Amino acid sequence: MNKILIVEDDLSIHNSLDELLKQENYITYNAYSGSEALLLLEKNNFDLILLDLMLPGTSGEEIIKRVNDIPIIVLSAKVSCDDKVNCLLSGARDYITKPFRNKELLARIEVQLRLKTNSKQLLKYKELELLDDSHTLLVCQKKVNLTKTEYAILKQLLLNNNQVISKNKLLDLISEDTLDCSEFSLKVHISNIRKKIKTYTNNEYIESIWGIGFKIKD
Amino acid sequence: MNKILIVEDDLSIHNSLDELLKQENYITYNAYSGSEALLLLEKNNFDLILLDLMLPGTSGEEIIKRVNDIPIIVLSAKVSCDDKVNCLLSGARDYITKPFRNKELLARIEVQLRLKTNSKQLLKYKELELLDDSHTLLVCQKKVNLTKTEYAILKQLLLNNNQVISKNKLLDLISEDTLDCSEFSLKVHISNIRKKIKTYTNNEYIESIWGIGFKIKD
DNA sequence: GAAAATGGTTAAGAAATTGTTAAGATTTTG
DNA sequence: CAAAATCTTAACAATTTCTTAACCATTTTC
Secondary structure (H helix, E strand, C coil): CCCEEECCCCCHHHHHHHHHHHHHCCEEEEECCHHHHHHHHHHHCEEEEEEEEEEECCCHHHHHHCCCCCEEEEECCCCHHHHHHHHHHHHHEEECCCCCHHHHHHHHHHHHHHHHHHCCCCCCCCCEEEEECCEEEECCCECCCCHHHHHHHHHHHHHCCCCCEEHHHHHHHHHCCCCCCHHHHHHHHHHHHHHHHHHCCCCCCEEEEECCCCEEEE | EEEEEEEEHHHHHHHHHHHHHCCCEEEEEEECCCHHHHHHHCCCCCCCEEEEECCCCCCCHHHHHHCCCCCEEEECCCCCHHHHHHHHHHCCCCEECCCCCCCHHHHHHHHHHHHHHHCCCCCCEEEEEEEEECCCEEEEEEEEEEEHHHHHHHHHHHHHHCCEEEHHHHHHHHHHCCCCHHHHHHHHHHHHHHHHHHHCCCCCEEEEECCEEEEECC
């Protein structure tokens, strides 16, 4: 679920952008002036900013200088080479001149967001996503809190996707992260993981192989 | 010293690109066909690829699919939206239509190379801002004094924004700034930082990941 | 089809980790 | 050197997680 901030004062452009992005399942935030954008930037963590240059309040160029760690795509009617070069050199990642094709905008947005997620280590399977560096599980893009042991178990199952892991092997694999885990508690943990996954989807993910162990359902 | 591979079969365009880049102190490598490009890619480690689409031998589109870890800027006479979208979605970082201004090309090259080197993030997150020189923290623009150790801890957490840092790793990271910090005192410091942040905002910023460590809340 | 074995769920208490506070030790500053 | 600031330690409280155990469901075996 990527969060995109739209900074644009022209209402009709702003609304059509907003609609377009929502159709693509982005979460949009709306600023109609430069100063409003700066306020939102203080409260939220965005994945991308779409930025008009000619804004009431703080100018787009000013915002580029203030923002450092969030990719910015400039959307501007200014077609001059100098404007482009200025923005790109002062920190913008891309510069698209109006009018533009929606498909191209979406593709260029994808490029920037791809860079973010590419650097992250993740285990993905259908609706499940395990973000290793933030130690979180996303089920249908929604955060689910797992305990240390639950996380370790699910990680091993996903690592050995579609392969059966015996209970003993599983216990062995997670033994670095947790001590004293027995077969008794393993089944409780599995049950708890299933319950947590079930809060956001009806699909079963952990399959029991009778007498042997568990695997991720194909 | 950045190494750029130019993949272009038109001799006059190729040569003028080569000259332009050399003037800017880039090291250029030259491929005049797709297959030649692939050969060079096997032997060398480039920082950037400038890629024409219509090539003898392997096509530009094919090369985009083969290359994964090197930023590609497509330079093409194809102006259609579909061509752009195709390239961008299949892995290119940028797409410039011919003819183009040299200055714009150079700026867009800078953007891609900047991403490589500019991995350090600014220490600003939502309502928090760390002023690196004066050892102060701004919470909602208000000054808060941090001690040396507190500053070091928060700095490491913000540098690894939204990523879990184990307690041991954290202690290791701050060991340059402070000696003898144990897990016992770490939790006291975290508690004190939280208390200080709380004087100006009700938002939680430092999250505990049970059994592992801490991270900045998303 | 009944008995035995395995798997699933639940709840409660045990165990481990984290949070808070205060006091004394240490370091820094004037 | 004394005062102030900072850091560490330790004790206790609060919280989260883990294990145990009982009970029920399902599958296998005989």
